[in-house]
Amino acid sequence: MLEIQSIRKTFNPGTVNEVRALQGVDLVIEEGSFVIVLGMNGSGKSTLLNAVAGSFFVDAGQIRVAGKNVTKWPEHRRAKLIGRVFQNPFSGTAPSMSIAENFALATHRGRPRGLGWALSRGLMDPLRDRIAGLKMGLENRLDNAIGSLSGGQRQALTLLMASWLKPDLLLLDEHTAALDPKSAEQVIALTNEVITRDKLTTLMVTHSMPQAVSLGDRIIMMHGGKILHDLQGPEKKRLRPEDLIERFNAIRAREQLDESAADMLRKNYI
Amino acid sequence: MEITQIKSDQSLIIRLVGRLDASWSETVRNEFSAAVRSGEHHITLEMAEVDYISSAGLGTLLILYKELLAIKGDFGISTASPFVESALNLAGLSQFLIPTGEATGATKSDSNRSARSPQATYEVFTTPGPGLRLAMTGDPDILHKGAGPTRNLTFGPTSFAFGIGALGEDECEERFGEFLAVAGTAVFQPTDGANRPDFVVRTGDFLPRGCLAVGLIGEGEFPLLARFEATAESRTVGLSELATTALELSGAESVAITAIVETAGLVGTALRQSPARNPKDARLEFPQIRDWLAFSNERVFRDATALLAGVVAREGSSLQPLLRPIGPGLFGHFHAAAFPYRPVQKGRIALEPSVTALFENNTVHAVLHLLNDDRGFTGAGESEFLRGALWIAPIEESEPSPFTTSEADATSSHSACNGSGEARTARLSIPNPKSAIV
Numbered sequence: 001m002l003e004i005q006s007i008r009k010t011f012n013p014g015t016v017n018e019v020r021a022l023q024g025v026d027l028v029i030e031e032g033s034f035v036i037v038l039g040m041n042g043s044g045k046s047t048l049l050n051a052v053a054g055s056f057f058v059d060a061g062q063i064r065v066a067g068k069n070v071t072k073w074p075e076h077r078r079a080k081l082i083g084r085v086f087q088n089p090f091s092g093t094a095p096s097m098s099i100a101e102n103f104a105l106a107t108h109r110g111r112p113r114g115l116g117w118a119l120s121r122g123l124m125d126p127l128r129d130r131i132a133g134l135k136m137g138l139e140n141r142l143d144n145a146i147g148s149l150s151g152g153q154r155q156a157l158t159l160l161m162a163s164w165l166k167p168d169l170l171l172l173d174e175h176t177a178a179l180d181p182k183s184a185e186q187v188i189a190l191t192n193e194v195i196t197r198d199k200l201t202t203l204m205v206t207h208s209m210p211q212a213v214s215l216g217d218r219i220i221m222m223h224g225g226k227i228l229h230d231l232q233g234p235e236k237k238r239l240r241p242e243d244l245i246e247r248f249n250a251i252r253a254r255e256q257l258d259e260s261a262a263d264m265l266r267k268n269y270i
Numbered sequence: 271m272e273i274t275q276i277k278s279d280q281s282l283i284i285r286l287v288g289r290l291d292a293s294w295s296e297t298v299r300n301e302f303s304a305a306v307r308s309g310e311h312h313i314t315l316e317m318a319e320v321d322y323i324s325s326a327g328l329g330t331l332l333i334l335y336k337e338l339l340a341i342k343g344d345f346g347i348s349t350a351s352p353f354v355e356s357a358l359n360l361a362g363l364s365q366f367l368i369p370t371g372e373a374t375g376a377t378k379s380d381s382n383r384s385a386r387s388p389q390a391t392y393e394v395f396t397t398p399g400p401g402l403r404l405a406m407t408g409d410p411d412i413l414h415k416g417a418g419p420t421r422n423l424t425f426g427p428t429s430f431a432f433g434i435g436a437l438g439e440d441e442c443e444e445r446f447g448e449f450l451a452v453a454g455t456a457v458f459q460p461t462d463g464a465n466r467p468d469f470v471v472r473t474g475d476f477l478p479r480g481c482l483a484v485g486l487i488g489e490g491e492f493p494l495l496a497r498f499e500a501t502a503e504s505r506t507v508g509l510s511e512l513a514t515t516a517l518e519l520s521g522a523e524s525v526a527i528t529a530i531v532e533t534a535g536l537v538g539t540a541l542r543q544s545p546a547r548n549p550k551d552a553r554l555e556f557p558q559i560r561d562w563l564a565f566s567n568e569r570v571f572r573d574a575t576a577l578l579a580g581v582v583a584r585e586g587s588s589l590q591p592l593l594r595p596i597g598p599g600l601f602g603h604f605h606a607a608a609f610p611y612r613p614v615q616k617g618r619i620a621l622e623p624s625v626t627a628l629f630e631n632n633t634v635h636a637v638l639h640l641l642n643d644d645r646g647f648t649g650a651g652e653s654e655f656l657r658g659a660l661w662i663a664p665i666e667e668s669e670p671s672p673f674t675t676s677e678a679d680a681t682s683s684h685s686a687c688n689g690s691g692e693a694r695t696a697r698l699s700i701p702n703p704k705s706a707i708v
Contacts, residue, residue: 246465253566260645262556265563268594268641269539269554270410270484270603 002029002169002201007051007061021047022058023225029218032199036212039222040248045205048222049171052203054078066168080110083162083200085175089154092162095147099138099157102146103127106161130160134190152183156190163194170195172204176211188215209241219244223251273301281312281344287319290327290354298327302334306613307532307573309499309657311343318349323357335366341615344369385496387515389504392496394519395618399491402430402526402663404581408484410591413553413562417443417483417546425478426489427454427622430526430663432579432605433485433592434541436460437470442481443546448637449485450579450605451478452528453625457577457607459637461544467607467634471626483545486581486592486603492528492661494520495618499657506534506654509604509640510597513582517600522664524583527604530614530624531658533576535569536606537650538638567643568650571608571635577628580604580640581665589665596642596652604640606653609633614658621661 009022021044029035039045051058052065054075063071065081086092093102104118124142132139134156138149146154155175163170172191176184192215195202206212212219219236221229221244229247231239257265271288282305290298305313313334317323331347338345346369350358358364385392409418412434420442425431435449436442436458449458454472458480470478496519500507516525542564545553553562582602583589593601609628643649 243465249566250465250564253564254560256567257560257563257565259556260648261565261567261643262554262559264643264645264649265539265559265565265641266554268643269563269639270412270592270594 001031001064001066002027002052002203003062003064004028004048004052005062005064007058007063009047009051009056009058021225022051025061025225025227027220027227029201029203031201033218034195034200034202034216035204035218035220036216037203037205037220037222038207038209038212038244040251043222044225045222046173047225049173049203049205052169053082053084053171077110081168082171083165083167083169084171085155085158085162085173087174087177089151089158089178090147092158093146093154096145098143099131099146099149100124100127100142102157103161103164106164109165131157134160150183152179152187155179155183155187159187159190159194163198163200166198166200168201170200170202172202174205174207177207191215209244212244213239213241221247271297273298275301275305281314282310283314283316283348285316285319289322290317290320290330291322291324292326295326295330299330299333302337306337306341306343307611311338311341311613311616313338313343313345315345315347316349317347317354318351320351320354323354328357328361328363331367332363341613343616385515385519387507387511389511390498390500390507390515392498392515392519393617395495395497397491397493397495399493401493402488402490402665404430404486404488404526404589404665406485406589406592407482407487408433410484412484412545417446417544420481420483422479422481423487425451425454425456425472425480427472428489428491429454429487430489430528430579431456431482431485431487432603433482433487434545435480435482435485436544437468437478437480439479443483444544446481446483446541446544446546448540448605448639449480449482450577450607450637451480452577452579453622454478455577455625455629456480457629457634457637459540461541461547467637469607469629469634471629484592486526486589488526488665490663492526492621492663494660494662496660496662497617497658498655498660500534500655506656508651509602509653509655510600510642512655512660513580513596513600513602516660516662517582517584520662520664524581524587524589524665526581526663526665527578528621528625528661529576529578529658530628531576531578531655532611532614533571533574533608534654534656535572536574536576536608536638536640536653537569537643538606538640538653539563539565540636540638565641566650567648569654570638573611574608574635575612575614575628576609577607577625578604578640579606583665594642595644604653605637606640607637608635610635619659624659 004025004027006024006026007022008024011019011021025048037045052063054073062069070078100119104123107123128139136153138153176187179187188211218232220227271286271294274285276283335345347367358367382396383394385394407421409415430452432450434446436445437456445460445462447459447461456478457467457469459467516527542562580603581589582600583593585599592603596602610633640653642652
């Protein structure tokens with residue numbers, strides 16, 4: 001469960017580059033809910049995810065994950081509760097380490113490391129099974145450096161790593177945006193499978209309307225650092241991609257309605 | 271496969287060379303759709319050099335045949351290779367696809383006259399008839415004052431109305447939005463949070479019923495039909511030019527227009543909230559106006575088909591409170607419902623079936639109040655069209671100030687709608703029957 005209470009974040013306050021990225025966001029995500037976050041560039045989606053992950057501290061408000069107030073926790077401490085996949089396939093993995101070594105690190109995330117063998121039989125067997133389940137032929141390449149894999153393969157592995165410990169919260173930040181359509185489709189199918197199977201509480205940012213419509217049980221639309229629409233239940237079910245596009249157009253049209261347009265409308269509208 | 275288009279005076283010839291199989295049938299179909307969109311309704315296929323056709327190809331030919339049949343166009347195969355000919359014969363399709371020679375060919379036109387405006391050509395058909403009576407209802411200052419008492423109305427096959435209104439029996443005022451009703455159909459843009467327009471199409475005795483908070487309502491026929499097509503040089507023709515031509519063709523000072531048009535883009539706005547809700551001032555002030563009107567600074571619904579209802583008048587019309595400038599010395603008020611593209615049949619077409627057909631695939635994109643955004647360089651300009659049909663009825667000016675009669679009318683039409691009146695009285699009633707026949 002994730003509880004966000006009126007969080008605010010302003011970057012470069014008091015300068016010409018001041019950006020009010022989050023302007024009072026309130027959001028409660030029930031345990032096991034899969035929430036899609038939509039919004040135009042600069043609407044605050046990624047800032048919201050980064051605020052939750054702890055990439056920076058918020059200026060005001062409170063963030064609770066699984067009942068714990070993590071507002072003042074540093075990023076690495078929150079990692080115990082939160083799994084995360086980034087847009088860039090090169091983030092989120094250690095490229096010069098092997099697949100197995102990356103997983104060994106992932107399985108110890110937030111736990112004491114100790115001096116035991118990292119690549120124990122207890123890890124390698126289930127790991128081989130899970131990776132075989134990807135049907136990417138990677139189960140025989142566990143000793144290969146992860147940097148030698150394609151973007152799609154890396155994102156699939158990162159997703160497995162991020163969800164391995166069944167985190168209290170999974171954050172996906174446009175994790176298929178940099179992939180070719182076929183790989184994106186595979187990673188999305190895997191995402192849905194993992195989240196549904198483990199009932200993971202998930203926040204996923206995407207720009208793909210078809211993904212937003214077909215995945216998850218709730219859609220949050222952000223604009224100007226605020227939540228503009230919160231669609232769930234039957235309303236989410238009857239959504240079509242074109243309805244979402246229409247909502248985006250409406251946001252844009254609203255911004256374009258400036259004073260000169262207002263004058264024109266006053267003159268011409270009845 | 272090679273696909274070549276040869277344009278002749280009356281028709282388009284498409285020559286196919288190669289194999290018409292599953293991998294090519296989609297491309298051929300798209301080529302056809304593009305041709306129909308550009309206004310070609312008479313298409314001939316040359317298949318002398320098509321050495322193979324599969325069922326995918328035959329299926330496509332049948333779809334094309336049906337598409338053109340639906341808009342009373344022509345589709346036929348002029349030449350066929352022995353293989354194609356035998357395939358068509360064996361499949362029993364040759365009777366449809368190979369023309370016998372007499373019926374098809376040139377468009378036969380029974381137009382009474384033709385006309386020309388700077389950017390379009392017209393074929394004009396006249397039907398002697400009684401014309402259209404028209405009256406205003408409601409207070410044009412609705413956005414500031416909120417909606418007053420409204421009239422429950424039933425829209426029959428000869429009704430014509432547009433303004434701010436809603437469909438339904440009760441709680442109309444919760445949904446008041448851009449509204450239009452013509453030829454037994456009515457469609458409006460609800461403002462209760464639903465963003466899909468709702469509509470009723472006359473089906474047997476099931477007629478559209480609703481309320482109009484402000485607008486024009488009328489009853490009657492359209493004696494003139496003008497089929498227009500933008501000239502090849504200009505490609506599109508604007509609303510003001512069509513409106514001017516409609517006035518000139520009718521010779522009247524003011525006309526009502528119903529139109530079905532293929533659009534090159536609409537410029538318009540739509541209410542976002544019902545004026546009956548949150549009554550307060552300054553709704554059209556900036557920035558509150560953003561909550562009240564949806565407007566985008568550009569043409570929308572390009573390449574769609576739209577249904578228009580409106581009036582246009584020279585200066586000094588008694589309808590003036592509901593009119594706004596749409597061009598030099600020209601005043602009008604138009605509403606448009608935008609539909610997914612469908613070609614409009616050529617020649618003389620009947621109003622009601624043509625309008626009803628628009629609703630066939632159950633989708634209306636939006637209902638808009640059309641505007642002339644005359645802000646020069648930054649403005650979006652006016653709505654523009656490729657071709658279509660204008661039904662024109664001259665209006666004899668209605669009595670001034672019909673608002674005063676609305677109270678009494680509200681009572682009488684309410685009783686009719688509650689079922690105590692006969693079917694006849696439930697039909698649209700005109701506030702003042704003296705107001706004009708043409």
